[in-house]
Amino acid sequence: MPFDYAPAPESRSIVDIESNYGLFIGGSFSEPTSGEFFKTINPATEEVLSEVAEAGQADVDAAVAAARRAYDKTWSKMSGKDRAKYIFRIARLIQERSRELAVLETLDNGKPIRESRDVDLPLVAAHFFYHAGWADKLEFAGYGPDPKSLGVAAQVIPWNFPLLMLAWKVAPALACGNTVVLKPAETTPLTALAFADICQQAGLPPGVVNIITGAGETGRMLVEHPDVDKVAFTGSTEVGKAIQRAVAGTKKKLTLELGGKAANIVFDDAPIDQAIEGIVNGIYFNQGHVCCAGSRLLLQESVADEALASLKRRLTTLRLGDPLDKNTDIGAINSSMQLSKIEELTASGEAEGAERWSPTCPIPDKGFWFPPTVFTNVTQAHRIAREEIFGPVLSVLTFRTPEEAVAKANNTPFGLSAGIWTEKGSRILWMANQMRAGIVWANTFNRFDPTSPFGGFKESGFGREGGVQGLGAYLNVEDPS
Amino acid sequence: MADQMRFTNKESDATVDNSTLTSLLHGLPGVDQVGLEGRAATLATRSIKKDSKIWAIDTAISMVDLTTLEGMDTDGKVRALCAKALHPDPTDPTCPAVAAVCVYGDLVATTRACVKDRVHVAAVATAFPSGRASMDVKLMDTKQAVADGADEIDMVIDRGAFLAGNYAKVFEEIVAVKEACGDAHLKVILETGELKTYDNVRRASWLAMQAGADFIKTSTGKVSPAATLPVTLLMLEAVRDFADQTGTRIGVKAAGGIKTSKDAIRYLVMVNETVGEDWLNPDMFRFGASTLLNDLLMQRQRMRDGHYSGPDYVTID
Numbered sequence: 001m002p003f004d005y006a007p008a009p010e011s012r013s014i015v016d017i018e019s020n021y022g023l024f025i026g027g028s029f030s031e032p033t034s035g036e037f038f039k040t041i042n043p044a045t046e047e048v049l050s051e052v053a054e055a056g057q058a059d060v061d062a063a064v065a066a067a068r069r070a071y072d073k074t075w076s077k078m079s080g081k082d083r084a085k086y087i088f089r090i091a092r093l094i095q096e097r098s099r100e101l102a103v104l105e106t107l108d109n110g111k112p113i114r115e116s117r118d119v120d121l122p123l124v125a126a127h128f129f130y131h132a133g134w135a136d137k138l139e140f141a142g143y144g145p146d147p148k149s150l151g152v153a154a155q156v157i158p159w160n161f162p163l164l165m166l167a168w169k170v171a172p173a174l175a176c177g178n179t180v181v182l183k184p185a186e187t188t189p190l191t192a193l194a195f196a197d198i199c200q201q202a203g204l205p206p207g208v209v210n211i212i213t214g215a216g217e218t219g220r221m222l223v224e225h226p227d228v229d230k231v232a233f234t235g236s237t238e239v240g241k242a243i244q245r246a247v248a249g250t251k252k253k254l255t256l257e258l259g260g261k262a263a264n265i266v267f268d269d270a271p272i273d274q275a276i277e278g279i280v281n282g283i284y285f286n287q288g289h290v291c292c293a294g295s296r297l298l299l300q301e302s303v304a305d306e307a308l309a310s311l312k313r314r315l316t317t318l319r320l321g322d323p324l325d326k327n328t329d330i331g332a333i334n335s336s337m338q339l340s341k342i343e344e345l346t347a348s349g350e351a352e353g354a355e356r357w358s359p360t361c362p363i364p365d366k367g368f369w370f371p372p373t374v375f376t377n378v379t380q381a382h383r384i385a386r387e388e389i390f391g392p393v394l395s396v397l398t399f400r401t402p403e404e405a406v407a408k409a410n411n412t413p414f415g416l417s418a419g420i421w422t423e424k425g426s427r428i429l430w431m432a433n434q435m436r437a438g439i440v441w442a443n444t445f446n447r448f449d450p451t452s453p454f455g456g457f458k459e460s461g462f463g464r465e466g467g468v469q470g471l472g473a474y475l476n477v478e479d480p481s
Numbered sequence: 482m483a484d485q486m487r488f489t490n491k492e493s494d495a496t497v498d499n500s501t502l503t504s505l506l507h508g509l510p511g512v513d514q515v516g517l518e519g520r521a522a523t524l525a526t527r528s529i530k531k532d533s534k535i536w537a538i539d540t541a542i543s544m545v546d547l548t549t550l551e552g553m554d555t556d557g558k559v560r561a562l563c564a565k566a567l568h569p570d571p572t573d574p575t576c577p578a579v580a581a582v583c584v585y586g587d588l589v590a591t592t593r594a595c596v597k598d599r600v601h602v603a604a605v606a607t608a609f610p611s612g613r614a615s616m617d618v619k620l621m622d623t624k625q626a627v628a629d630g631a632d633e634i635d636m637v638i639d640r641g642a643f644l645a646g647n648y649a650k651v652f653e654e655i656v657a658v659k660e661a662c663g664d665a666h667l668k669v670i671l672e673t674g675e676l677k678t679y680d681n682v683r684r685a686s687w688l689a690m691q692a693g694a695d696f697i698k699t700s701t702g703k704v705s706p707a708a709t710l711p712v713t714l715l716m717l718e719a720v721r722d723f724a725d726q727t728g729t730r731i732g733v734k735a736a737g738g739i740k741t742s743k744d745a746i747r748y749l750v751m752v753n754e755t756v757g758e759d760w761l762n763p764d765m766f767r768f769g770a771s772t773l774l775n776d777l778l779m780q781r782q783r784m785r786d787g788h789y790s791g792p793d794y795v796t797i798d
Binding site: 002005006008271274 | 510511512513515516517519520526527528529530531532533534536537540715718749750753754758761
């Protein structure tokens with residue numbers, strides 16, 4: 001008898017989802033002026049989870065005004081030590097409520113509970129703890145003896161790591177003394193709204209954090225608002241370019257964390273079993289909805305056949321299905337729109353002559369799903385080697401020499417991350433210096449830590465999040481006065 | 482990589498050239514410690530419930546080499562252990578027997594007399610646990626145990642020779658002990674706690690498999706750490722690659738330090754997701770353990786009755 005794992009679903013009774021949510025402005029929830037709400041669904045079942053408010057111009061104005069008041073009256077005048085108390089309190093509340101937040105994230109996003117529980121939530125808490133520690137030590141961060149905050153930060157975040165991206169944005173902003181208006185993605189607003197509840201629970205002064213929900217139009221109004229001092233965006237390169245155009249010529253300080261098409265480079269002397277795990281983690285983690293995903297696998301030709309055989313064998317053990325099941329490795333695609341995009345790009349891969357392979361895995365009837373997929377015989381000219389797919393789709397290319405690996409890895413308009421797999425330390429250092437990418441992982445992939453700056457080169461954006469470098473994005477470092 | 486690893490035909494010559502062995506073993510792919518331990522930790526998060534847990538517990542029981550390896554062992558102790566091995570849960574005839582009873586060589590005859598041919602009898606040999614004795618003594622130790630009725634021999638490798646780079650000595654010892662075993666199955670104990678690095682574990686695994694081991698085994702249980710999840714994962718990867726290249730399937734025995742059902746199930750998950758179904762049976766995977774069995778039995782009773790009965794409802798041996 002084979003070893004079939006019985007269903008092991010995490011209980012969803014720990015979360016209490018309201019039937020609708022208003023906008024979190026000035027410390028309390030309020031109805032949108034338009035009176036309009038939109039649905040947010042569970043992408044694994046298409047079940048409607050809740051309805052959330054659609055913020056219009058008047059709501060955006062109110063949120064920015066609340067943030068401005070809180071900045072002028074309270075937050076900018078508070079000592080770093082006191083700001084730290086609030087941020088530490090938020091961090092502890094996140095830890096206490098981490099199981100609830102993990103289940104909620106999985107319901108709204110579709111990612112496996114194993115990932116929301118073991119990756120997202122521990123990192124969310126870590127980001128708040130780390131930045132809480134900075135709040136009263138900014139004078140030692142290397143930005144001058146008394147670095148000043150910027151003011152009101154407008155933050156627009158994506159749907160792939162909803163609460164983690166919130167943490168990356170909110171924690172440094174608050175630590176540096178700014179107030180925040182944050183807009184979560186329209187398909188994944190629920191954990192941000194739960195975070196609003198945590199802000200209340202922590203007794204955070206009203207208006208320091210404001211959360212407004214809505215689609216792209218709400219985001220546009222927010223970043224274009226004249227009383228915003230700082231814009232931080234994580235999302236697609238296309239939207240990032242529009243935002244950069246919109247803020248051009250204004251006083252607004254901008255950081256953009258955009259798309260990627262990372263190369264994961266495996267040399268013939270790599271620790272092969274761990275490299276295979278790194279490839280899997282690089283592209284199938286979070287269904288490939290990762291801006292720094294290792295979506296291009298560059299294999300040294302001398303080991304390509306063998307490595308591919310090992311990779312395919314490993315992929316047959318991936319378990320796709322109910323994201324709340326503790327044994328699920330691949331969850332649901334976040335939305336039907338994203339699924340269409342993945343389908344369109346994979347169809348182009350086949351049309352352009354690449355060879356497509358997926359392990360046999362049953363696909364649930366309802367919801368949005370895409371099996372882990374590998375394309376071989378891919379060349380630099382194929383769309384699937386150039387465009388960000390943002391799905392569980394790996395394009396495999398080969399190289400013969402380290403120089404060729406460098407040239408192919410850098411031959412992309414993006415430059416967010418790269419992976420290098422070799423047992424030779426000197427080659428790791430040499431390769432890392434050649435990579436035009438903001439993050440270079442050696443013998444690992446998709447590892448994150450709040451102490452380590454994250455950000456891109458080229459069309460992957462600019463500015464850093466995390467680490468001492470990330471503080472610079474929320475401090476007035478250009479114009480100290 | 483695979484082609485470089487391919488060894489010369491092991492049957493052709495019993496004396497091997499050390500430099501050939503060295504270049505082959507040192508040509509094996511390296512092991513990244515962080516990655517290996519990370520993978521083992523991820524697999525340990527699998528949640529095994531209900532029917533799959535019932536199956537896993539019975540499978541784990543059937544894989545136990547019920548072991549006593551103490552200076553104070555007596556015929557009486559061994560007889561009690563044999564009775565336990567045959568009927569781990571006397572209140573439940575559906576409970577499977579364990580795979581084997583594992584004892585020191587001088588107690589093999591007593592053990593065989595007790596268990597007849599209903600379970601395997603494994604003897605530790607070759608100057609277990611240190612392996613520090615002359616070759617003649619090791620071979621005598623082995624032959625005597627087989628003559629007394631052992632059908633499985635658990636030998637130790639010469640870790641000193643291995644760490645000194647004298648791979649040929651280790652290889653030749655295994656070949657000689659295998660010959661002394663006759664029809665008995667040979668488990669080769671690597672004592673991974675003394676090899677220290679994962680690279681060494683992979684090399685020792687290949688060396689043992691190439692020299693004719695039927696099983697590779699983590700530990701004697703006398704050195705800490707004994708079996709760990711990462712070390713066992715690495716050895717499973719080695720037997721998987723060896724089977725790919727040679728077509729020969731080698732078994733794996735995790736011994737020492739596995740005390741709870743939860744631990745045992747984690748090992749089975751690792752077997753399942755690394756080498757698959759073909760290894761999920763007592764011919765291909767074993768647990769070397771003593772206290773583990775009672776925890777498996779308590780969990781088994783809990784799954785059957787819906788509640789814990791406690792340690793007084795399983796027998797001590």
